[in-house]
Each structure stands twice: as C-alpha cells, then as structure tokens.
Amino acid sequence: MTESNFQYDVLYLGSGHGAFNGAIPLAQKGFKLGIIEAGKIGGTCPNRGCNAKISLDIPVKIKDAVDAMQGRGLEGTTKINWKANVQHEKDVIASLPNAIETNLKSVGIDIIHGYGKLTDAHTIEVDGHKYTADKIVIATGAHYNKLDIPGIDLAHDGTEFLELEDQPKRMTVIGGGYIAMEFATVAATSGTEVTILLHHDKALRRFYQPFVEELLNDLTAKGVKIIKNVTPQSIEKNADGYVVKTDQGEIASDWILDATGRIPNVDGIGLDKVGVEYDNRKGIKVNDHLQTSVDSIYASGDVLDKKVGKLTPTAIFEGLYLTKLFSGVTSDAIDYPAVPSAVFTSPRIAEIGVTPDEAKANPDKYDIKEVNLADDWFRFALRQNEGHTITIFDKKGYLVGMTEISSEADTAVGSILPFIELKVSPEKMDDFITLFPTIESETKHHL
Incomplete structure (x- = not known):
C-alpha cells in the first residue's frame, strides 16, 4: 500500500502483544509492515511471562485440587517435581517465538532482528541500517526493576x-x-x-x-x-x-x-533525540489516540503511561485499535472496555469493573451483594468452597463490577464479562442459559 518514499506504512519497534496482534490483521489489509526485535519474537508474555508462569502454575492448581479431595474419593496426595515442572514449562513455550514469526511472515511482514533506535520521526536505525515508515509504533514493553541496595x-x-x-x-x-x-x-x-x-x-x-x-x-x-x-x-x-x-x-x-516491579523500556531507543515525551517510571505519554508528542509516532503495550492495567489483554486491545485507526475503520479515541485482572495464586483473586472500595464510598450510586462461597454446593462438591464473591450493581440493577477470591476466581469473573460490557439489563440476564453444573452457572446464580 506504500506509495511514498517510505519503505513501510508502519514500522513496529518491539514484537510483543502490543505489536503482533495488531500487525497481522493490518498486513492482511494490504499494508506494508516491518517489525524490529532485539530478543525473542513475541516479547515478554509468550517467552518469559504469562505463558511460562501459567505453565508452572498448572501442577500447583492440580495438586491443590487433589489435596482437597483426600478422603473424598481420592487417596494418595501428590508432590511437585520442580525440575520436571520447569522442563514442562520450557517445552510449552519453546515453539512460541518461531510460531509467531511464521505467522507474521505468512502475511508478508518483514522481521528485522536487532536493536532499534529512533533517529527521526520516520526512521529507526538497526545495526547501521536505516528503516523508514510513514508511521512508527513503539511497543518495547517493560523490564524488571532492580532494587538499589548493596549486593x-x-x-x-x-x-x-x-x-x-x-x-x-x-x-x-x-x-x-x-x-x-x-x-x-x-x-x-x-x-x-x-x-x-x-x-x-x-x-x-x-x-x-x-x-x-x-x-x-x-x-x-x-x-x-x-x-x-x-x-x-x-x-x-x-x-x-x-x-x-x-x-x-x-x-x-x-x-x-x-x-x-517492572519499568517501561524507554531508555536507549532514541526518544529524546526525536522529541517523544515520556516518564522513566511510568512510560511514554500518549493522547487518546495512542499518539505520542511526535505526530507520526504511536505507542502501545506496557511501555505506555496509562491508567488501565499494564496487562497482555490491554496491549492486544491497543494493537488492534491502532489497526482500526491506521486502516480508517475508526477515527474515534480509544475507548477501553472494563478490564479484568487476576493474580494467579492459590486461591486466586480476580476483579473487573467497579471495585468494592469504590462502591462502598458511593452508596448513593451502587448496591453491593456479597456471597460466601462456603454456601455454594458446586464448590462444595469440588471441596474448593472457601472464598467470597462481591458483586456491584448500579441503582438500576445493572451489573457493573465483581471481585472474587476463590480457587476459580479467574473463571468466575471471566464468565460475567458480557453482562458488564454489553450492559445487559437485569431482565435480559435471565435469558442467558449457562452450562450446568459449572462455575459459570453457579456464578450467574449468585448475581
């Protein structure tokens, strides 16, 4: 689609979810794209984050479930083999970088391996070679903070x-x-x-x-x-x-x-040279179209200074938004939906929308319902019935938030996303038939 002197329509600096999830559909629309990556294709999440973490956690979750059923149909608990668990995790993620790179190349996206630095509003230099684009998307992610103490x-x-x-x-x-x-x-x-x-x-x-x-x-x-x-x-x-x-x-x-903690990757990529505004701890500053202080340069993912969570799903949402923006599907500002988040501990904690603290501080706007999961028969059957669910409703009875602590909190919160985002009326919620018996059916029953 490039008809200018630029090599690319869009050039991405970084190959994580803030880049590749949006780049693939943009390339399918006929745009000429390049992705620059100094490390493994896919960035943090597939290689050293979410995918690896949940792979390690699966035996933990299974062990907890087996332990809970001792004397209730199961005899003989289990033990986690650390070395085998880590090898399992490595096996799970080993193929991901090549798989992602193959998908990118299959739609004509150029992969440029090396460390990229901005040299002007339309140019990134990699190992002495300059690559130009009409638009640039910075998706460099974040890295681990290092505590400043001796040793x-x-x-x-x-x-x-x-x-x-x-x-x-x-x-x-x-x-x-x-x-x-x-x-x-x-x-x-x-x-x-x-x-x-x-x-x-x-x-x-x-x-x-x-x-x-x-x-x-x-x-x-x-x-x-x-x-x-x-x-x-x-x-x-x-x-x-x-x-x-x-x-x-x-x-x-x-x-x-x-x-x-984690710190956005803003150092050493030429932001100062080209005039992109950023904060060393919070990230790159953007407007409501994910545009930086330089008109031709945008940003997405964990490198952003943003109010919503720095999570893989928000990075994906931002990458897909930029696809719509660049292809003319929308000219509207980015409008984030309710963003769920969870901590994958045992038990898990998950939440979405209005929080219990916000609801309690505004009793004129919200109603609160709390359920003790000790009373949930399906959780009792699983022997995983410790925990609580708090649901938040506005004064018209619409579901606007949920927070749960339980072994299945992530599944429970995920199951009510459509009710919140689609603003399903209290009457219409009754028209949804869930599979029974499941965590989803019990969660809906408690609303």
Whole structure:
C-alpha cells in the first residue's frame, strides 16, 4: 500500500502483544509492515511471562485440587517435581517465538532482528541500517526493576525464576505485587521455605484488601513467612548461602527473588533525540489516540503511561485499535472496555469493573451483594468452597463490577464479562442459559 518514499506504512519497534496482534490483521489489509526485535519474537508474555508462569502454575492448581479431595474419593496426595515442572514449562513455550514469526511472515511482514533506535520521526536505525515508515509504533514493553541496595546483583528476577532448574530449600521474595505473590505460591506449594518481604503493610495494593489478607493468611498456613513494613538494606553471600539484611534483622536464604516491579523500556531507543515525551517510571505519554508528542509516532503495550492495567489483554486491545485507526475503520479515541485482572495464586483473586472500595464510598450510586462461597454446593462438591464473591450493581440493577477470591476466581469473573460490557439489563440476564453444573452457572446464580 506504500506509495511514498517510505519503505513501510508502519514500522513496529518491539514484537510483543502490543505489536503482533495488531500487525497481522493490518498486513492482511494490504499494508506494508516491518517489525524490529532485539530478543525473542513475541516479547515478554509468550517467552518469559504469562505463558511460562501459567505453565508452572498448572501442577500447583492440580495438586491443590487433589489435596482437597483426600478422603473424598481420592487417596494418595501428590508432590511437585520442580525440575520436571520447569522442563514442562520450557517445552510449552519453546515453539512460541518461531510460531509467531511464521505467522507474521505468512502475511508478508518483514522481521528485522536487532536493536532499534529512533533517529527521526520516520526512521529507526538497526545495526547501521536505516528503516523508514510513514508511521512508527513503539511497543518495547517493560523490564524488571532492580532494587538499589548493596549486593543486589546476588538476587534474581522473574525471568531467572522461570528458568530455575534446581529447587531452592529457602527462598526470599522481595516485593508484594503479582510476580512476588504468584512465584511465592509456586515455590511454597513445591516445598520451598519461602519468606516474603513487604516494604509496606499491604500486598497487591490494587486489589480489595480484605481478600488480599485472606490470601496472605492462606500463604501463612502453607508455611510462608510474611514480614511487613520491612526495608531490605543489603544482600551478602556467606558459607551457608545468602543473607538479606533488613531493618528488622537478617533472613537466611538460598535464592533471592527481586520482585519489586517492572519499568517501561524507554531508555536507549532514541526518544529524546526525536522529541517523544515520556516518564522513566511510568512510560511514554500518549493522547487518546495512542499518539505520542511526535505526530507520526504511536505507542502501545506496557511501555505506555496509562491508567488501565499494564496487562497482555490491554496491549492486544491497543494493537488492534491502532489497526482500526491506521486502516480508517475508526477515527474515534480509544475507548477501553472494563478490564479484568487476576493474580494467579492459590486461591486466586480476580476483579473487573467497579471495585468494592469504590462502591462502598458511593452508596448513593451502587448496591453491593456479597456471597460466601462456603454456601455454594458446586464448590462444595469440588471441596474448593472457601472464598467470597462481591458483586456491584448500579441503582438500576445493572451489573457493573465483581471481585472474587476463590480457587476459580479467574473463571468466575471471566464468565460475567458480557453482562458488564454489553450492559445487559437485569431482565435480559435471565435469558442467558449457562452450562450446568459449572462455575459459570453457579456464578450467574449468585448475581
């Protein structure tokens, strides 16, 4: 479709979900596209994030289910083989980069391997070669933060955890976000002695705190030691492994995970040179069309400074929005739907839409319904009936939010997405027939 002097209609810097999910349908519309990638095709999620994480978690979830049914139809619990689990995870993700690259090439997208830097509003340089495009999309993602204390090089990040073939006897986790809680769950369920260091008195601060406290209590019951309001000061190696020195004492460890967050990849890609505005911690600033301060340059995915969650589904949504924008399907501003999020611990916490805290702060706007899942017969049959569901309705009875803690919270929240996004009336909800018996049918019953 290119009729100018540019080599490409659109050039993507980065190959993650913020790029390839939108690039494929755009290429199918006849646009000439290129994707520049310095690492593995597919970015974080397929190679060292979501796909790998959930692969490690599947045996954890199965073990929890088997343990719950002991004496209730099953005899003989099971044990996670750490080395085999990590190998299983590697097997699952090994083919993904080539599969994604094959799909991209099949629709005529050029893959340019190497580290790209912007040199002007229409040009990216890779290993001395310059590539030009009418429009550029920055989709460089994010990387792990590194705590600024002496000895931090002795610690490891989430990518290294996913590749850890030898199970540590003692593991210290610094941080209280998704990665900290999820990887602590995997390690503790596998038999590792886990200590979690929280800088404040809360973990998972974006989630409903009473549910988070339930999760922390469950981790404690599994043998995890949780230390709140603690400040790591240094890490040292000794004859027995490592020691994390804090303002509350010393923690002996064999392996240390620095899970103190992720930072957008904005350094070293030429943003200053071409005048793209950004914040080192929050990311690239864009308008409501995902356009940066340079008209020809856009951004999507985790590199964005945005209010919605930095999640794979929002990156995909942004990439597909840009496809519609560039192809003339829409000229409207991006309009995010209700975005679900979940932490894949045991139990899980998942949420979408209006939160319990927001609803409680606005009783004139919302009604709240809470269900104790101990009363759910299907969960009881699964012996997974610990947990709670909170649903939020507006004053007309429309479902506008849900938060749940349970072993099936992700499935439950996912099942009510259409009711919220399509603004299904209370009367119309009764017209939906679900499969029975399933988590979905019980979730709908509780609305």
